[in-house]
Amino acid sequence: MGWGFRNLLRHPLRTALSLAGIAVAAAMLLDMVMLSGGIERSFARLLLSRGYQIRVTPAGTLPFDAEATLPNASRIRDRLRADPGVAAAGAILGANVHARRGDSLLTLFAYGIEPDAQGIYEVESGRDLHRGEADGLLLSGAAALALGARVGDTIRLTGRLDPQLAGSGADRTLVTRGIVRWLYDYRGQRSVGLALGTLQEMTGRAAGDRVSLFMVKARDGVDPAALAAALRRQFPGAAVNSIADLVAAFRVRMLYFRQLSYILGTVSLLVTVLLVATLLTITVNERLGEIVTLRAIGVSRLHVVAQLVAEGAALTILGAAGGVALGLATARYLDAILTSFPGLPAAFSFFVPRADAIALAGAVLICTGTLAGLYPAWRASRLPIAATLRAEAT
């Protein structure tokens, strides 16, 4: 008959406070569940955003992790494209270049790209570079703002600065073709993109035909992990990483956040257990007479347990529902803090709202809260009827 649920309305303030406590615990638990897998999922999603599943970098490095470069890029490219499992392979070179605006010398990060096989930007306005277009330039929004440039404007870039001679070398005049969103840029990063060969010449890397990395796309039906293993055998002097490898390496770096999420998640569950168990214990103690009367008139132990456990479960379910809304709000707040890490790609999120995370957090919390009520309920069902009635009468 659900008298267990109705008891929650008997003491509205107490119930409201308990619900608030459980909601905060639920919110924390949900945030920690989102945190525990959020950034890895976010990272994997970013890596796969353009469909390139494999990265080839200098041995012992991760993409843009160091200034090391791969030599003989053309030869590597040809061998990659010749592999039957490879659908596309594109090289990228990363380097600093400089541009003048008035009296200021601005340092920009430059990507040397191959437009027909690139996986690191999306055009927002203007157009992409054509294949072989040596004098075209792509700007990030922040770079365009810093340079005061629009599509069609001419920009003069310098590849090398000589402090001793106070001069520059390897200047090139380029035409802005498009404003793009660089997928791996941090917020406000001033980045430019130009033809790979042009950047190699500007930065003195043409002689060795050096690049920072290759992005490789597997053909449909080819397992990227198997392809990565095959490429590893082909290129022993390079680091070949599939998305899974990169995520695993990233997981090590994010170890602290995962462990923090486990610890705080556990603490949240503990708080819920304490709250529900304490509430039910005190509630039972207040209703001893009621409970043993029910036993006296013939209500079974199981039924008494069921009603009291249902009371705890109802509290937890309602608290969890409130906790979802609160958790999503606090997740946004915490995400805003963590995504301000210097150098973190703007596309990253630490807290990724997912239906399965919400369902998991909710299910764990509800089970825990329900079980927390089990012991006080069991104790209540085993109260000696006569002794309790005697005690209640005094």
Added chain:
Amino acid sequence: MLLALLIAAQLPHVAVERRLAADLALRVGDTVVVAATAESAGMRAVVGAVFEPAPDPASVLKREYRLRLHLPDLAALLGAPDRVDRFGITLEPGASADSVARRLNAVAFGFRAFPSRAIAAESSQTFLVVSRFHRAIAVISIVASAVFLLCIMLLKVEERRADAAVMRFVGVRRRTIFGALVLEAALVALTGSVIGTVIAFGAGALTNAYYQRLFQTSLLFSFITPGIVLFSVALSLLLGLGAGALAAARLVRTRPMVLWGRG
């Protein structure tokens, strides 16, 4: 033997980090090959020393190995003679780092000068973000604790309704009952704070032991200062007293007959 020693004496010397030496079973005097890239031949060098790098929070997660070479040797290895990343400048006593940096930047081309303090501040941005995150978690925990405390105090005080009613019946003043309940709340809060502090020290020691082992570093990951203890105890006392006072006030404001269950 003598020839080997003579050859070794002519080779450049490198200093390797303790972790690297342990992982590759290197000792002072061993000969290694150091190369700039995986495919290049590199140069032979002798391990001249094994060093322990200064604990650096920024690099602890990267787990990089450190190697030290003489500058000309590294420049030659990289094929970039006479090129460096930075200069470190020590000033004469009394000289201002800011004004020296300003003077240098006024004539600089292709480089910039920064006081070390500014570099430190810039490179610690990561840890500022982590600190802000920790603070946010702390705020959420405090809010949760406050709600939890209030709830528990209310439950505990309400358990004593009948006792409070009887006390009122026999003439005990509201003030006395209130004071007794608040004192009880204060004792519970104080005891809880002491236990919590002991747990915090224990957890901190465990955290440091675990992460120092994991990352093979002597960095401290958890550091509890007297200020932190004082703040935490004061806050928990405040919350406990506040919760107890609220719950007690609610109890003493209720009519005795209602407390007794007959109102």
Added chain:
Amino acid sequence: MSVLVARDVTRDYPMNGEIVHALRGVSLSVSPGEYVAIAGPSGSGKSTLLQVIGGIDVPSSGSVELLGTRLDTLDDRALTRLRLLRLGFVFQRFHLLPVLTALENVELPMAEAGVPRGERRERARSLLDYVGLGTRGSHRPTQLSGGEMQRVAIARALANRPAIVLADEPTGELDTATGADILALFRRLNLDGTTLIVVTHDDRLAAEAGRVVHMFDGRVRS
């Protein structure tokens, strides 16, 4: 055939470090349709005797046979079932569930016994009519007077058509006038065929009974 036979029942329990001998070899038998009052001063063992014969307490020695069944042969589940279907309890402090309405309180034992919803609601209404509270079914106990609550408790005790109604100080918390209403109700119950065993120190209630069993210091006074 007796509905209740208690033979040489004793009940001892610890209290504040001492052993209290609440019952010292009590024997009692009750026939169907009887109205028995168990009277005596406070501490004479009246309530303890009621609890033992009602199966909500276990005697230290002796036996109780209720409706032909020895209670010591039943496990807790069977005993609970017996109380649900064959006995009705009325307590001094009513012990209604405050979150349920009067009607729902009366329905509770029927719901536990698995009576379909429509049927139990119908019976609950008629029971409330029987005790004179037909219009108060939707009220919660906090909205009822002491006498009304006790009448609801009596209706609840009758829910599953018990063979015996056991009442422990049913007028203990009521004023004289209200207590008289309860007396009248018990009289009517008994006239309608219900076996009643009532513990009381109320002389009026004792006077209504067909037989009074006097207890003193855990024994039946002959």
